[in-house]
Amino acid sequence: MxxxxxxxxxxxxxxxxxxxxxxxxxxxxxxxxxxxxxxxxxxxxxxxxxxxxxxxxxxxxxxxxxxPPDAGLTLYQVLDTLHDLLRCWTGICTTCGRTLPTSRNRT
Structure with a gap:
């Protein structure tokens, strides 16, 4: 149906x-x-x-x-992954706070 x-x-x-x-x-x-x-x-x-x-x-x-499978994560690997996620979601660099270029405003 x-x-x-x-x-x-x-x-x-x-x-x-x-x-x-x-x-x-x-x-x-x-x-x-x-x-x-x-x-x-x-x-x-x-x-x-x-x-x-x-x-x-x-x-x-x-x-x-x-x-990839691994034995475990270090704290720095977790932080790197979270920073990557935040950069993707917000479009703002988590280190310096600058707006990152997107496909719409990239020159």
């Missing part, structure tokens, strides 16, 4: 159905594994900070899972 055209291939329908399962799985992991549902504050700013940290933790774990 779908509102897609009748000519939509079955393979696409199956792929989209599996995508929904993946989204639900990721949301459950965010809630139970990383504490998305543990926020008990009352302000928008506090909620936003909490969700940002949970999202950063999820991105970090995904990068580690997809990266």
């Amino acid at each position: 779908s509102n897609l055209p009748a000519t939509t291939p079955i393979a696409d329908l199956v792929r989209w159905a599996k995508m929904r399962w993946r989204i639900e799985h990721d949301y459950r992991e965010l809630k139970h594994g990383l504490g998305l549902d543990h926020f008990e504050g009352r302000t928008w700013r506090g909620w936003h900070h909490h969700v940002t940290l949970v999202t950063a933790a999820r991105a970090f774990l995904t990068l580690r899972r997809l990266g």
Whole structure:
């Protein structure tokens, strides 16, 4: 049952159905594994900070899972990865605070 055209291939329908399962799985992991549902504050700013940290933790774990296997991480490896994530998300260098060029404003 779908509102897609009748000519939509079955393979696409199956792929989209599996995508929904993946989204639900990721949301459950965010809630139970990383504490998305543990926020008990009352302000928008506090909620936003909490969700940002949970999202950063999820991105970090995904990068580690997809990266090469190793025996463990040093503190500096964790910090380097977090700096890379922050640079990607904010467009601001975490060392000097300058705005980094993006594909839109790159000359």
